[in-house]
Amino acid sequence: MKRLKLFGALSLHMCIALAWVYSGALEAAQITSGPMLGVAAMREAQAWFQADGPARAHAEYWRSDRPQQHRRSPVVTLSQADDYSAKISFTGLEPGVEYTYRLVLEDKRRVVSPPFQLRTQPLWQWRSDPPEFSVVFGSCAYLNEAAYDRPGTAYGGSTEIFTSMAQAKPDLVLWLGDNLYFREADFSPWGMADRYRKTRALPELQALLRTGQHAAIWDDHDYGPNDSNRSFIYKGEALELFKRNWPNPSFGLPQTPGIFTVVSYGDADFFMLDDRYYRDSDSMPENAQKTMLGKEQLRWLQDALLNSTATFKLIVNGSQIFNDINRYEGWSNFRRERDGFVAWLTQAKLNGVMFLSGDRHHTEMFKVPRADGYPLYEVTCSPLTAGTHPIEDEKKAPNLLPETLVGERNFCRIVFSGPRGNRSIRLSSHSVAGKQLWQVDVSEKELKM
Numbered sequence: 001m002k003r004l005k006l007f008g009a010l011s012l013h014m015c016i017a018l019a020w021v022y023s024g025a026l027e028a029a030q031i032t033s034g035p036m037l038g039v040a041a042m043r044e045a046q047a048w049f050q051a052d053g054p055a056r057a058h059a060e061y062w063r064s065d066r067p068q069q070h071r072r073s074p075v076v077t078l079s080q081a082d083d084y085s086a087k088i089s090f091t092g093l094e095p096g097v098e099y100t101y102r103l104v105l106e107d108k109r110r111v112v113s114p115p116f117q118l119r120t121q122p123l124w125q126w127r128s129d130p131p132e133f134s135v136v137f138g139s140c141a142y143l144n145e146a147a148y149d150r151p152g153t154a155y156g157g158s159t160e161i162f163t164s165m166a167q168a169k170p171d172l173v174l175w176l177g178d179n180l181y182f183r184e185a186d187f188s189p190w191g192m193a194d195r196y197r198k199t200r201a202l203p204e205l206q207a208l209l210r211t212g213q214h215a216a217i218w219d220d221h222d223y224g225p226n227d228s229n230r231s232f233i234y235k236g237e238a239l240e241l242f243k244r245n246w247p248n249p250s251f252g253l254p255q256t257p258g259i260f261t262v263v264s265y266g267d268a269d270f271f272m273l274d275d276r277y278y279r280d281s282d283s284m285p286e287n288a289q290k291t292m293l294g295k296e297q298l299r300w301l302q303d304a305l306l307n308s309t310a311t312f313k314l315i316v317n318g319s320q321i322f323n324d325i326n327r328y329e330g331w332s333n334f335r336r337e338r339d340g341f342v343a344w345l346t347q348a349k350l351n352g353v354m355f356l357s358g359d360r361h362h363t364e365m366f367k368v369p370r371a372d373g374y375p376l377y378e379v380t381c382s383p384l385t386a387g388t389h390p391i392e393d394e395k396k397a398p399n400l401l402p403e404t405l406v407g408e409r410n411f412c413r414i415v416f417s418g419p420r421g422n423r424s425i426r427l428s429s430h431s432v433a434g435k436q437l438w439q440v441d442v443s444e445k446e447l448k449m
Helices: 002-026 160-167 189-200 203-209 235-245 295-307 335-348
Strands: 031-037 044-051 055-063 076-078 085-091 098-106 110-112 116-119 133-138 172-176 213-217 261-265 268-272 312-317 353-357 364-370 373-380 410-417 424-431 436-443
Touching: 031 098, 031 189, 031 203, 031 213, 044 055, 044 098, 044 116, 055 085, 076 085, 085 098, 133 160, 160 203, 160 410, 172 261, 172 353, 189 203, 189 235, 213 261, 213 268, 268 295, 295 335, 335 373
Parallel strands: 133 172, 172 213, 268 312, 312 353, 353 373
Antiparallel strands: 031 044, 044 085, 055 076, 055 098, 098 110, 098 116, 133 410, 261 268, 364 373, 410 424, 424 436
């Protein structure tokens, strides 16, 4: 009898142990954010995603019209050191083709994601007119978290805007800085990484992350503290977090760290600038050395512009460029550097140059005349979900197109269209619900020396 009781007790403990192991097997890693595609080349693409635990991951992908021809990406490891995030590469693709892919996580069990689509860029050069394509963009995405927010009225607004942006079905999504907001309690390497995790896991954000292809720059709040500059002690950690969490095609140069890069889509080049890593304080008295971009990045920008054959060359920066009544941050606080660059643009006789910016918690468009060249346009688009600022003073800004001043949360859109030699862009602003607030058309011919 004692043996039977002992056997029964052991059997019970074994069952409990087996149940615990089986339960553990069910607790496999799950994808919590993404996948988010970077800007696809003609024969290669990559996708970023994040999970809630360790796993080995790969992608299975195939031409959507040839589902029997599966291919498999190299395996990546999701580790705690990288916040269980990774980028997966798709290689050997063909131009202008739609592919279907799914992510596979394998650790305690196999987890397969739903299917997603990606489309490579077409090989149109020397063959046809440039393709029509659309871009949505914006800045200042603040998500409330009461435990760490400042007391009082919540600063963040509705996240419905992310759904509206996804419903616009953009080919390209550009994030213009302050894509998340570090709080005072976040300023440690772990705290900054935790802010990324929480922001990216927002359920309402996932449809947008899975729509189109994405590229980003930063501004002060997703780099460091408010109005932060080159002195930020965790700038190295901020750079590594940005590189980990965005699928940009490159980040700075081997000898010049930073986030600056060029994103090419259709017949447009987007020169994505780093306005923080090398920035002096905006409050520093003007002098010949005062810089927002730094000598090496500015030289890179000039060389990259000269090397571009794109119809449209859009310079993308976190801070405003041409708002001279801006009492906060902007290139207007670095007049020698900015005005020297504009003089260089005129001397270089570059066609197709425009500017996109964020930061200001309202939207507006400037048309800046030049004596010896076409006017320079700048579109500032802000905020997505952060609080808005009063706009009464902005009505006095020189060169403002008054109908473009928006004091509510909004996102912006650009549509590139038309035959070769007669291309045009349509710029517009849209409310949280997606309603168009204004529209401005600019033709290729208006941007020629």
